[in-house]
Amino acid sequence: MKAGSKFLNAVSAVALSASVVASGAGVLVLASAPAAEAAVIRSVQVHGAQRAGEEAVRSNLTIRPGVSFSNTDIDESVKRLYSTGYFSDVKINVSGSTLVVTVSENQLINQVVFNGNRKIKDDKLQAVVQTQPLGPYNQSMVNADIERIKDAYKAIGRSDVQVTTQTAPVGQGRVNLAFVVNEGDRTKIANITFVGNNAYGDGRLKSTIITKETGPLSFLTRKDVYSEDKLRADEDALRQFYYNHGYPDFRVVSSQAVLDESTNEYNITFTIEEGARYDYGNINVESTVSGVTSEDLQGLVETKSGAVYDARQIQKTMDAISKRVASAGYPFARVTPRGDRNFENHTIGVSYMVDQGERAYVERIEIRGNTRTRDYVIRREFDFSEGDAFNQSMVARAKKRLEALGYFTSVNISTAQGSAPDRVVVVVDVEDQSTGSFGIGAGYAAGGDGFLLEASVEEKNFLGRGQYIRVAAGGGLNNSRTYNVSFTEPYFLGYRLAAGFDLFKSQTSSNDDYDYSEQGVTLRVTAPITEDLATTFRYTYKEIKYSEDGAFGDDGIPFTADDNVSNTYDALIDHGKYVQSSVSQTLTYNTLDSQTLPREGIYASFTHEFAGLGGDSDFYKITGRARYFQLLSTEADLIGQLAVGAGHVFATNDNLNVFDQFTFGGRQVRGFENDGIGPRTRDHSDSLGGTTYFNVSAEMSMPMPGIPEDIGLRAAVFADAGTLFGNDALTHGDSIEGTGMSWRASVGVGVMWASPFGNLRVDYAEPVVKEDFDKKQQFRFSMANQF
Structure with missing residues (x-):
């Protein structure tokens, strides 16, 4: 048979049996030619592509004139044309030596709008849907977009949402598409219950998970929004909690969230098995790494025999050993903890096996x-x-x-x-998650500035770059004003250095004697030394101004003698402007298990500061403080806290200024005003500050009885003691009293609330040891961290 005859036979076969009909649902019916045969066409004809254009159709075909093809190529061409979304129907057949492609076009989207949406703005929904203006109208894509919108509403706690669509023809094969949203009511979380917990009550476990029951302020916190991802995270939080408190066999049997459609509320149930509580048994380290002995690594072990099993200590030990072995030239080193369980006395011995590891x-x-x-x-x-x-x-x-x-x-x-x-x-x-916050801080100073208020805006992850920004402004009575701007870049120049600055300005009046203002800037950089230890270097430039009471100008800056204001003296200091320029270094040690409500760990800092880089202050100042937290009862969530602090300053050239010395009061010993303790002028009762202070505090807190623990209300009892003494500042006027080392003490009760507005605390303290000239302030409340 001649070649031409073979070609005609093949073309005829394809023309008769390779007709392809594709429905809108994408179902393909192919009459296959024998696998051994192939066909060649000379031209391609396109029908029905008015808007898309013939070239757009041809570019999606896998069949080319002059190139042999089979039914597989026809099938692939149909799929590719459908995948563009521009066609509702596609037919391909062969007529003689011509491939005929007939398409029916989808309508084009002229505009996409959203109606009925209030909780999620248009721009947010526009980013969710895939149907876009100037694109094809595809019903499958629209249906998928409806589900995407529903998922977006479920993420903000509105599982009751309903979404429909409306279309309106606008001519020339175009339509406007509207997504009509019925947002419904907020889907609440009615109950979170636990099954199988014996060591800890439901309230304690609720406080460890992210998801919360719906309460009066849930519309602010949004912690009652259910999602499967949050439920998985809650399971992990429960596991970590039990692993860190002596229960290595703990497991989550199941976690179920059941939506009651009649009330639009979820009921969440965690079924758990706690297992037995274990202590550590024998602890040892075994090393097979050349040049690194077990004795070299033993000092890095955090786990101690007899202590309660704590998975965090095992991880810390593994990290420390891994770093040490890597620094010895073994970057692939592997540290494997092996447990030796004693079921009778409920102990787990741990052996840390150290080897060079597999190269990866x-x-x-x-x-x-x-x-x-x-x-x-x-x-x-x-x-x-x-x-x-x-x-x-x-x-x-x-x-x-x-x-x-x-x-x-x-x-x-x-x-x-x-x-x-x-x-x-x-x-x-x-x-x-959301990292921005708006806060309102409040405080009260009896006899001084009275009520103090502060508003602040804070963003911990600015523009997604991990930068920290805070802007705050506050004020009170007696012309008191404060302004603060802070910025931190956590990875300065690509290194693990947290660099930033603080701008500050404040002004206040003091008992009709003088007006005081200060403004300045602090530049700082923090570098980590270990995971728990860091050092911070600061440079601070501050301008301080004293003037007669009421001598502030309209711009808030106090007048001086050049402004034709009487250049008088009070008992504190000459009126006028002073400059303080200083550098300081702080070492910070932090092992707290939580920065918001610590239950275990130590937070300690040591700072030394030198002033004398120009300006009017010349001193060397040393301060230190430490807080120790210990969970006294895991079942009752009873937290104990001990705090100590001390400081000393001395002049490096002549005497100190009044503002160079320490002030001391209610921040260290509750029951007193902020500057209510220490040396004072005998006649004017102004606080002069002192050169040395010591303070100590003990506190115990527990959840408020009768109130669900996840609300965040806690009660506290405390006892404070402290002293401020010494004076090295030149003053004018009457003599000074209170320079001796006389201790003050107070006892009191407090209520703390981790509210949506910030950490709110109310204290009542009664001074039990005081001096006659001290200034008392028995009632004290604070919101956020400002006061």
């Missing part, structure tokens, strides 16, 4: 789920990057750092096999 490298770090936080903000929390040695301890350390940022509701890090046996892909899944 990080192929890439894959970040998923971050809709706001930028990738590099997450990547920089890892001590390794692509191509570096893989170390599991570093992964755990990075997870802890990411969780501590406060940018995410959940953080999960997993690993996957890379392109080779020695390559590892690190997968980071996160979920962003």
